[in-house]
Amino acid sequence: xxxNDRKQKVLWAIIHDYVSxxxxxxxxxxxxKYNLGxxxxxIRNEMSDLEELGLIEQPYTSSGRIPSDYGYRYFVDCLMxxxxxxxxxxxxxxxxxxxRLQEVDYLMQxxxxxxxxxxxxxxxxxxxxxxKTTFQxxxxxxxxxxxxxxxxxxxxxxxxxxxxDIPESLTPEDLQQVSAVINESLRGLTMxxxxxxxxxxxxxxxxxxxxVLSQSLEIIDEALHADNDERVYLGGTLNIFKxxxxxxxxxxxxxxxILEQHHTVRELLHHTPERGVNITIGTENKHEGFRNCSMVxxxxxxxxxxxxxxxxxxPTRMEYSRSVAVIESLTENLSFxxxxxxxx
Amino acid sequence: xxxNDRKQKVLWAIIHDYVSxxxxxxxxxxxxKYNLGxxxxxIRNEMSDLEELGLIEQPYTSSGRIPSDYGYRYFVDCLMxxxxxxxxxxxxxxxxxxxRLQEVDYLMQxxxxxxxxxxxxxxxxxxxxxxKTTFQxxxxxxxxxxxxxxxxxxxxxxxxxxxxDIPESLTPEDLQQVSAVINESLRGLTMxxxxxxxxxxxxxxxxxxxxVLSQSLEIIDEALHADNDERVYLGGTLNIFKxxxxxxxxxxxxxxxILEQHHTVRELLHHTPERGVNITIGTENKHEGFRNCSMVxxxxxxxxxxxxxxxxxxPTRMEYSRSVAVIESLTENLSFxxxxxxxx
DNA sequence: CATTAGCACTCGTCGGTCATGAGTGCTAAC
DNA sequence: GTTAGCACTCATGACCGACGAGTGCTAATG
Numbered sequence: 001x002x003x004n005d006r007k008q009k010v011l012w013a014i015i016h017d018y019v020s021x022x023x024x025x026x027x028x029x030x031x032x033k034y035n036l037g038x039x040x041x042x043i044r045n046e047m048s049d050l051e052e053l054g055l056i057e058q059p060y061t062s063s064g065r066i067p068s069d070y071g072y073r074y075f076v077d078c079l080m081x082x083x084x085x086x087x088x089x090x091x092x093x094x095x096x097x098x099x100r101l102q103e104v105d106y107l108m109q110x111x112x113x114x115x116x117x118x119x120x121x122x123x124x125x126x127x128x129x130x131x132k133t134t135f136q137x138x139x140x141x142x143x144x145x146x147x148x149x150x151x152x153x154x155x156x157x158x159x160x161x162x163x164x165d166i167p168e169s170l171t172p173e174d175l176q177q178v179s180a181v182i183n184e185s186l187r188g189l190t191m192x193x194x195x196x197x198x199x200x201x202x203x204x205x206x207x208x209x210x211x212v213l214s215q216s217l218e219i220i221d222e223a224l225h226a227d228n229d230e231r232v233y234l235g236g237t238l239n240i241f242k243x244x245x246x247x248x249x250x251x252x253x254x255x256x257x258i259l260e261q262h263h264t265v266r267e268l269l270h271h272t273p274e275r276g277v278n279i280t281i282g283t284e285n286k287h288e289g290f291r292n293c294s295m296v297x298x299x300x301x302x303x304x305x306x307x308x309x310x311x312x313x314x315p316t317r318m319e320y321s322r323s324v325a326v327i328e329s330l331t332e333n334l335s336f337x338x339x340x341x342x343x344x
Numbered sequence: 345x346x347x348n349d350r351k352q353k354v355l356w357a358i359i360h361d362y363v364s365x366x367x368x369x370x371x372x373x374x375x376x377k378y379n380l381g382x383x384x385x386x387i388r389n390e391m392s393d394l395e396e397l398g399l400i401e402q403p404y405t406s407s408g409r410i411p412s413d414y415g416y417r418y419f420v421d422c423l424m425x426x427x428x429x430x431x432x433x434x435x436x437x438x439x440x441x442x443x444r445l446q447e448v449d450y451l452m453q454x455x456x457x458x459x460x461x462x463x464x465x466x467x468x469x470x471x472x473x474x475x476k477t478t479f480q481x482x483x484x485x486x487x488x489x490x491x492x493x494x495x496x497x498x499x500x501x502x503x504x505x506x507x508x509d510i511p512e513s514l515t516p517e518d519l520q521q522v523s524a525v526i527n528e529s530l531r532g533l534t535m536x537x538x539x540x541x542x543x544x545x546x547x548x549x550x551x552x553x554x555x556v557l558s559q560s561l562e563i564i565d566e567a568l569h570a571d572n573d574e575r576v577y578l579g580g581t582l583n584i585f586k587x588x589x590x591x592x593x594x595x596x597x598x599x600x601x602i603l604e605q606h607h608t609v610r611e612l613l614h615h616t617p618e619r620g621v622n623i624t625i626g627t628e629n630k631h632e633g634f635r636n637c638s639m640v641x642x643x644x645x646x647x648x649x650x651x652x653x654x655x656x657x658x659p660t661r662m663e664y665s666r667s668v669a670v671i672e673s674l675t676e677n678l679s680f681x682x683x684x685x686x687x688x
Numbered sequence: 689c690a691t692t693a694g695c696a697c698t699c700g701t702c703g704g705t706c707a708t709g710a711g712t713g714c715t716a717a718c
Numbered sequence: 719g720t721t722a723g724c725a726c727t728c729a730t731g732a733c734c735g736a737c738g739a740g741t742g743c744t745a746a747t748g
Contacts, residue, residue, distance in 0.1 A: 026711050041721050044712065062712040062727045103506065136487050141497060143480050149497050153487055163447060163685075238604065241597045249593055253585045260582065370740050385692050388741065406698045406741040 001049055008079060009036055010046045011055055015067045015075050019317050022244045024064030069282035069316060072294070076279050076320050083321040085329055089118060093329060097337045104128060104156040104341060108233045111310055111334055116236020118326045121314035122259065123235035124295075126269050128156055128307040128338070130230075131192035137183045140164070140175040148175055154191060156341070195221075230308060232262040245292055245315045254289045259313075269309040272297040277324050282316040292316060296323040300334040307338065345393055352423060353380055354390045355399055359411045359419050363661050366588045368408030413626035413660060416638070420623050420664050427665040429673055433462060437673060441681045448472060448500040448685060452577045455654055455678055460580025462670045465658035466603065467579035468639075470613050472500055472651040472682070474574075475536035481527045484508070484519040492519055498535060500685070574652060576606040589636055589659045598633045603657075613653040616641040621668050626660040636660060640667040644678040651682060 013034040017025045027040040027047060036043070047065055050056045055071035058064075067075070085093075096110050108127045115123035133154040141149045148164050166175070186194050237259055246252050258264050268287055272278045277298045283291055296318075297311030310330060312323055357378040361369045371384040371391060380387070391409055394400045399415035402408075411419070429437075440454050452471045459467035477498040485493045492508050510519070530538050581603055590596050602608050612631055616622045621642045627635055634657075641655030654674060656667055 024711085028711075039721050040711095041723095042719085045720090048713080058712085060728065062710080063729075064711060137485065139483065139485055139495075141481065141483055141495075143497055149495075151483075151485075151493075151495050153485060153493050238597065238600055241593065247593055249585065249591055249596065252593065252596070253582065256582055368740090372740075383692055384740095385694095386690085389691090392742080402741085404699065406739080407700075408740065 001053060003053070006036065006038075007046055007050060009034070010043055011050055011067075011071065011075065012079050014047075014050075014056055014065055015071065015079075018066055019319055022317060024059055024066050026064040029064070067317075069284065072281045072316055072318075072320070073284070076281070076324075080321050080324075083325040085118075085325050090329060093118075093333055097333045104338070105231075107334070107337055107341070108231070109235075111330060112233045112235030114235075114330060115310065115312050115326060116239055119312055119314070119319070119323055120236070120239050120242055121312040121318070121323065122237050122239050123233075124259075124265055124269060124297075124311045124313055125233040125235070126266065126309040127231040127233065128302075130154065130156070131195065132190060132302075132305065132307055134188055134190050135186045135194050137187060138179050140179045142166075142172045142175055230266060232265050234259055234265075243315045245317065251292070255293070255313075258287065258289045268295065269297055269311060272299055272309050272311070274299055274306055277328055279320065279324070294318050294320075296320070296327050298327045298331045300331045300338065302335060302338050307335075310334065345397060347397070350380065350382075351390055351394060353378070354387055355394055355411075355415065355419065356423050358391075358394075358400055358409055359415065359423075362410050363663055366661060368403055368410050370408040373408070411661075413628065416625045416660055416662075416664070417628070420625070420668075424665050424668075427669040429462075429669050434673060437462075437677055441677045448682070449575075451678070451681055451685070452575070453579075455674060456577040456579030458579075458674060459654065459656050459670060460583055463656055463658070463663070463667055464580070464583050464586060465656040465662070465667065466581050466583050467577075468603075468609055468613060468641075468655045468657055469577040469579070470610065470653040471575040471577065472646075474498065474500070475539065476534060476646075476649065476651055478532055478534050479530045479538050481531060482523050484523045486510075486516045486519055574610060576609050578603055578609075587659045589661065595636070599637070602631065602633045612639065613641055613655060616643055616653050616655070618643055618650055621672055623664065623668070638662050638664075640664070640671050642671045642675045644675045644682065646679060646682050651679075654678065 010030065013030045013036070014025045017029060017033065027043040030036070030043050031038070031040040047056065050071075051058070051065065054068060055074055056065040057068045057071075059066060093114055096114055097107070104127065108125050112123035112125045115121075115125075133156040136153045136155060139151045139153070141151070143149055143163075145168050146166060148166050150162050150164050186197070189197070237256060240246050240252055240255055246255065264287065268285070268290070271280070271286075277296060280295045280297070282294060285291070285293065285295065290313075292315060293313050294316045295311055295313050297309055299306045299309050301307060310327060312327065314323070354374065357374045357380070358369045361373065361377065371387040374380070374387050375382070375384040391400065394415075395402070395409065398412060399418055400409040401412045401415075403410060437458055440458055441451070448471065452469050456467035456469045459465075459469075477500040480497045480499060483495045483497070485495070487493055489512050490510060492510050494506050494508050530541070533541070581600060584590050584596055584599055590599065608631065612629070612634070615624070615630075621640060624639045624641070626638060629635070629637065629639065636659060637657050638660045639655050639657050640662075641653055643650045643653050645651060654671060656671065658667070
């Protein structure tokens, strides 16, 4: 059996209706709301065909139809019209991004806030990989006889700061010298390169200045790892409550649980390809707890290189066209804003 | 009517049972589980009296009884035995607090994690008021021809860092000098004092070094305000789902909504008195959304001065004695850990 | 006089029945 | 190929009755 024009129209109507009502769609409803010029009976026949094709399903015998995951897939691949955001929305987006924001961290928070505001879904944002930014300097600032603050500054702004124990014998000048040594050898390298040269460097110089130097290198190492690299930002997690498919406490708990585990979120987002907007629907998703969810994700760039990922999570019954429009516009804005911050 | 020994025993039993089962408690249940040496009938009479005293209630006619807010109040004031944490729990607490933790931020996160772990309720922690820490120094570090990073260091560690725009004409030496000027006049003051002297200082010196100085003072000002001052840390928010009284989606949403608004949480915690553990039960609470919740809070100190507040939020049906024990032990550990970090 | 046994009464819960209505699939007519 | 008609399915919600946990009252008991 082949798809034809009318089948497509019917499928489109089912998805459109189901997205806004969250109720199974019947043939009569379609005949009434979307004037396709045919009677409910005809639509029933078409629906029967669509079901055979696996594009729609019945939750139970003789109920209306709902789109299957595969139906959504067909929709986003073939049927979905591109949507452009309202001028007002674009303006808000640009303004928020350009506002008084200088640090990457803040920028990312804003990004996730915008996504959740404009879509009413939950925003998921991966911050720039620290590895892609360049090392600028480390500063060791004495604050007490036996303590100093180490601050690492990369092209993304301050990345990590930490209090170090230092031997009392060390003078502020010694500290200066230590940081100078480190800065000398690392400045201008990307943090990935720093990472590569670190163990070498460490072994080399550890003999000379011992404790402080090794502690300093430790915090650089820390800055490069785990929590800091690709920080996860969430926005509008409570939007989940707005979706009728999650009116069940268990489902909400599961979902919030997953979102709270940042490493899981990171994994989920890593499937995003380098270019363009990616859509993952229902069971296409690796994670079991996301069976009823779809994700719309995209990468943002700097000078052609992938920096991070932004995306949103909602029910499979999602306004895909709008979501795509938001995510797409935002990647542009984001890449632009980051260029301003990170380059020069 | 007066309370007597047996009434107290019955009330104690009702609360004890209801806390663990979350079901209304009947007279027979009490007679069986807690051998008071009397028949259910007698207990019914006592219960009738307790109800007249407002200490317990019936959810509906001829159901079992549940404690009223006032009943819990009586319980925590007069009946509750002091509980001591298990040695193992104390050990975990101390170790986590002393671990490799040097910065206040991290310490606070650990504190909230411990609370939620040990109690299964939601932890709420207010970080030290920045105002109470002392200003150590500000550093202006040039990173590009037109940009510098400003880092404020207080006795609590790094508080705020921010990228400033600077005129290209300014040399690194100029920056040095500006920070020297600021450090000179502010070092050793508490941040509250800094706040007081800031507007004065600002007017005074703004003429001389203009832009950079004013920007620097701005970030100090920022560090003193809103988000940074008394940061709110939450832990185990998802524990809410474990309580049967919140199996309703609406209630969870309300509660999570409130917890997400940090300023509301801050207000709620500010009622904590300077000394000792404070318990707020159900409607005693100001906030409407907390009608079904109780809070156990306490302040932690440094050198006899209040620094911040820790606490937990759970259903009114709460294991008060355990909660109190956890909060109490933790304030001690926290005060101790902070002493190590902030003093000398 | 306090305690207890007995008993009638209340009320939430659970399972079953039934009417309703939305929606389908099939068939026959157009 | 399209449509009208009709029998059929099934979720939903209202209603009913049995059940049982629990109470309050009363009268008997020590």
